[in-house]
Amino acid sequence: MSASVENHDAGPPAAEQPAGQHSAGEHRDYIGAKLGMWIFIFTELILFGGLFVAYGMYRSMHPHEFHHAAGELNVVLGVINTLVLLTSSLTMVLSIVAIRLKRKTQSMIFLASTMVLGCVFLVNKFFEWKAKIHHGLYPGSEHLMARPPGERLFFGLYYGMTGLHGLHVTVGLVVMAIMLVLLRRDKIRHDDFIKLENAGLYWHLVDVIWIFLLPLFYLAA
Amino acid sequence: MSTAVASTAAPTASEPSFYAGSSRQGVLSWLLTTDHKRIALLYLGSMLTFFLVGMTIGVFMRLEHLTMGPTIMKPTTYNALFTLHGVIMIFLFVIPGLPAVFGNFLLPIMIGAKDVAFPRLNLLSWYLFMAGATIAITSLFTGGGPPDTGWSFYVPYSVTTGTNVTMAVLGAFVIGFSSILTGINFITTIHRLRAKGMNWMRMPLFPWALYATAWVQVLATPILGITLLLVVLERVFGLGIFNPAIGGDPILYQHLFWTYSHPAVYIMIIPAMGAISEIIPTFAHRTIFGYKAIVLSSMGIAGLGSLVWAHHMFTSGMSETSIIIFSLLTFLVAIPSAIKIFNWVATLYKGSIELKAPMLFALGFIFLFSIGGLTGLFQGALAVNMHIHDTYFIVGHFHYVMFGGTGMAFFAALHYWYPKMFGRMYKERTAVVAWVHIFVGFNMLYFTMLVLGMQGMPRRYYDHLPGFHLGHLVATVGSWILVAGLLLMIMNLVRGLFRKVEVPANPWGGVTLEWMVASPPPVENFDVLPVITEAPYTFNPVSEEKAK
Numbered sequence: 010m011s012a013s014v015e016n017h018d019a020g021p022p023a024a025e026q027p028a029g030q031h032s033a034g035e036h037r038d039y040i041g042a043k044l045g046m047w048i049f050i051f052t053e054l055i056l057f058g059g060l061f062v063a064y065g066m067y068r069s070m071h072p073h074e075f076h077h078a079a080g081e082l083n084v085v086l087g088v089i090n091t092l093v094l095l096t097s098s099l100t101m102v103l104s105i106v107a108i109r110l111k112r113k114t115q116s117m118i119f120l121a122s123t124m125v126l127g128c129v130f131l132v133n134k135f136f137e138w139k140a141k142i143h144h145g146l147y148p149g150s151e152h153l154m155a156r157p158p159g160e161r162l163f164f165g166l167y168y169g170m171t172g173l174h175g176l177h178v179t180v181g182l183v184v185m186a187i188m189l190v191l192l193r194r195d196k197i198r199h200d201d202f203i204k205l206e207n208a209g210l211y212w213h214l215v216d217v218i219w220i221f222l223l224p225l226f227y228l229a230a
Numbered sequence: 231m232s233t234a235v236a237s238t239a240a241p242t243a244s245e246p247s248f249y250a251g252s253s254r255q256g257v258l259s260w261l262l263t264t265d266h267k268r269i270a271l272l273y274l275g276s277m278l279t280f281f282l283v284g285m286t287i288g289v290f291m292r293l294e295h296l297t298m299g300p301t302i303m304k305p306t307t308y309n310a311l312f313t314l315h316g317v318i319m320i321f322l323f324v325i326p327g328l329p330a331v332f333g334n335f336l337l338p339i340m341i342g343a344k345d346v347a348f349p350r351l352n353l354l355s356w357y358l359f360m361a362g363a364t365i366a367i368t369s370l371f372t373g374g375g376p377p378d379t380g381w382s383f384y385v386p387y388s389v390t391t392g393t394n395v396t397m398a399v400l401g402a403f404v405i406g407f408s409s410i411l412t413g414i415n416f417i418t419t420i421h422r423l424r425a426k427g428m429n430w431m432r433m434p435l436f437p438w439a440l441y442a443t444a445w446v447q448v449l450a451t452p453i454l455g456i457t458l459l460l461v462v463l464e465r466v467f468g469l470g471i472f473n474p475a476i477g478g479d480p481i482l483y484q485h486l487f488w489t490y491s492h493p494a495v496y497i498m499i500i501p502a503m504g505a506i507s508e509i510i511p512t513f514a515h516r517t518i519f520g521y522k523a524i525v526l527s528s529m530g531i532a533g534l535g536s537l538v539w540a541h542h543m544f545t546s547g548m549s550e551t552s553i554i555i556f557s558l559l560t561f562l563v564a565i566p567s568a569i570k571i572f573n574w575v576a577t578l579y580k581g582s583i584e585l586k587a588p589m590l591f592a593l594g595f596i597f598l599f600s601i602g603g604l605t606g607l608f609q610g611a612l613a614v615n616m617h618i619h620d621t622y623f624i625v626g627h628f629h630y631v632m633f634g635g636t637g638m639a640f641f642a643a644l645h646y647w648y649p650k651m652f653g654r655m656y657k658e659r660t661a662v663v664a665w666v667h668i669f670v671g672f673n674m675l676y677f678t679m680l681v682l683g684m685q686g687m688p689r690r691y692y693d694h695l696p697g698f699h700l701g702h703l704v705a706t707v708g709s710w711i712l713v714a715g716l717l718l719m720i721m722n723l724v725r726g727l728f729r730k731v732e733v734p735a736n737p738w739g740g741v742t743l744e745w746m747v748a749s750p751p752p753v754e755n756f757d758v759l760p761v762i763t764e765a766p767y768t769f770n771p772v773s774e775e776k777a778k
Binding site: 058159162 | 351413456457469
C-alpha cells in the first residue's frame with residue numbers, strides 16, 4: 010500500500026485513521042502477513058512432496074537396493090548437520106524473542122549465529138558431496154551405472170532432494186542477511202517484527218524438511 | 231447491495247481516477263505501480279499480445295491442413311507450432327487470464343478493499359510472469375530450436391530431444407511461481423480485507439470463484455514446479471528419476487504432471503464460471519438462483535477436480551482398480567459443474583433479459599461449455615476413452631472447455647467490465663457482429679474436430695488421409711470466420727478507447743460493489759469503506775427501474 014499512501018498527500022491522515030484496520034497501517038496486518046507466509050510454506054511442502062512421492066514409490070520398488078545404497082552415506086556427518094540445523098532454529102527463535110524484549114544487539118547476534126550455523130551446514134554438505142563425487146557416486150557416472158537401478162535412483166534422489174534443500178538453505182541465508190540489515194536500520198523493531206518472524210518460519214521449514222531427509226537417506230541403511 | 235451502501239451512494243466524482251492519480255509520471259507510473267488496477271491492465275496488455283501470437287500459430291496449423299500433404303510447412307515445424315500454441319495459450323493466457331486481469335482489477339473493489347493484501351508481491355507476480363514468458367519465448371530462438379514435445383513435455387521424449395526443452399520448461403516454472411504468489415495474495419486478501427459486514431455468504435460469486443481458484447493454484451502448482459524442475463535436472467545432470475534407461479519410471483512423470491495439470495483446468499474454468507455468475511444476474515435483472523449452491527459447487531469443483539488427474543492416463547498403463555476409481559471421480563466432478571449450469575439457466579427464468587454483448591458472450595459460454603463438459607464425460611467412460619484417446623475428439627473437447635468456456639468468459643468479462651476499467655465504451659453493434667462470427671466460426675472449427683476425432687483422425691499429425699479431407703476443409707474455413715470475429719472484436723475494443731463517450735458509473739444496472747464506484751475507479755477505490763448489510767444480487771424495484 011506504500012504507493013497509495015504516498016499519493017495521499019492532500020487528504021487529512023488523521024481523518025483516515027479511525028476508518029478501520031485497512032487505512033494507514035496496511036503493512037501492520039500481522040495476521041494477514043502470517044497467513045500469507047503459512048500458505049507459502051504449504052506450497053514449499055508440496056514442492057518437496059513431489060520428491061517424497063518419488064522416493065516412496067522407488068523405495069517400495071527397490072527396498073533392498075535403497076537399503077544398501079544408504080550404507081554409503083556418512084551417518085555421523087548427517088547427524089552433525091542435523092544438530093547444527095536444530096541449533097540454528099533455536100538461535101532464530103532467540104533472535105525473535107530478543108527483539109520483542111527490545112534487545113536489538115542481542116537479536117542481531119542471535120540472527121548472525123543462525124547464519125553462521127546455516128553456513129556450517131552448507132560447508133558440511135559440500136564436503137559430503139565432494140567425497141561422494143570423488144568416489145564416483147554421482148548421476149551418470151560409470152561407477153554408479155554399474156550398480157543396480159535402485160541404487161542409481163537412490164543417488165539421483167539423494168542429489169535432487171539434498172540439492173533442493175541446500176538451495177533453500179541458501180535462500181534462507183540471503184533472507185536472513187536482509188533481515189540483519191533491516192534490524193540494524195530499525196526497520197524491524199520490538200513492535201514490528203513480522204518480517205523477522207516470517208523469516209523464522211521459513212527457516213524452521215528448511216529445518217523440518219531436513220529432519221525428514223535425515224532418516225530417509227542416512228538412517229535407511 | 232445498492233441500498234446497503236449508504237456511505238458510498240454517490241460515486242466519488244471528486245477523486246481523480248487511477249489513471250490520473252499517481253505520484254510517478256509516464257511509463258514508470260505503470261512499471262513501478264503497486265495499484266492492483268494498473269497491474270491488472272499490465273496483465274491485460276501482455277496477455278492479449280500472447281493471445282494474438284497463439285491465435286496466429288493456430289491459424290497456421292489449420293492452414294497446413296487445408297490440403298493433403300505438405301501445404302505450408304514441414305512436419306518438424308508443425309511439431310514446434312503445436313507445442314508453442316499449447317504453451318502460449320495455456321501458460322500465458324488461459325491459466326492466468328481471468329484471475330490475473332479481472333481478479334486483480336475487481337477482487338479488492340468487489341469485497342470493498344483499497345487494494346490486495348500484498349501490493350508489492352502483486353507487482354512481483356507480474357514481473358515473474360513476464361520473466362517466465364520471456365524465457366519461454368527465448369527458448370524458440372536459442373539452443374536446439376523450438377521445443378517439439380507438445381505442451382505436456384512428456385518424458386522420455388522431452389529428456390532425449392535435442393530441442394530447447396530445458397528453457398521452455400524453466401519458463402513454465404517461473405510462470406508457475408507467479409501463479410502461486412497471486413494465489414497467496416488473493417487468499418489473504420479475501421480472508422483479511424473484506425469490508426465490514428461482508429461475511430462469507432455476502433461475498434459476490436466472482437470473489438468466491440477466485441477464492442476457490444486461488445486454493446487450487448496454491449496447492450497444485452508446486453507439484454508442476456517440482457515436476458518441471460526434475461525434467462530440467464534430468465536433462466542437465468541425468469538424475470534418472472523419470473528415465474527408464476537409468477531405472478526411473480516415465481509414468482511417474484505423467485502422474486505428477488497431471489496432478490497439477492488437471493486441477494489447472496479448474497484454475498482456468500472456475501474464475502470463468504465466477505464471471506458468468508456476475509454477468510447473468512445483471513442482464514437478467516434478477517437475483518442469482520441458488521447462491522449457496524454455486525458457492526459450494528465452486529469449492530466442490532476445486533476439491534473433486536484435484537482427485538481426477540489419472541483420467542488422462544487410461545491408456546498409459548495403470549491398474550484396473552485405479553482406472554475405475556479415476557473414472558468414477560471424473561463422473562462425479564460433472565455434478566457441481568452441472569449445478570452451476572442449472573443455476574444460471576434458472577436465473578434467466580422469468581428474468582427480464584437484456585441481450586447486450588456481455589450477455590451474448592455469457593450465453594455463448596453456457597452453450598459451448600456444456601458441449602465441452604459433456605464431451606469430457608465421454609472420455610471419462612473407459613471404453614469410449616480407449617477409442618478416442620489422442621484423436622481430434624480430445625482437441626475439440628478441450629477447445630470447447632478452454633476456449634468456448636474460459637475464452638468466452640474472458641471476452642464476456644472484458645465486455646462487461648470494459649466501461650468500469652476504462653471509463654469508455656465500445657460499439658455495441660460491432661461487438662454483437664463480432665460475437666456472431668466468433669460463435670459460428672468456433673462451432674464450425676471445433677465441432678468438426680469432434681466428428682473428425684470420432685472418425686479416427688489422430689491429433690498432432692501434420693497431414694491427414696483423404697477420408698478426413700472434407701472435415702479438415704470445413705474446420706479450416708471455420709477458423710477463418712472465428713479469427714475474423716476475434717480481430718473485429720479486438721479492433722472494436724481498442725477503438726472504443728478513443729471514442730469520447732461519457733460512461734456512467736453503472737451502465738448495466740449491476741448491484742455489486744464495483745458499480746458503486748466511479749468509472750474508472752479512483753486510486754484507492756473507496757473514499758469511505760463501504761459497510762455491507764445484505765446479501766449480494768439484491769435487485770430492488772428501484773434499481774431495476776433505473777436499469778431500464
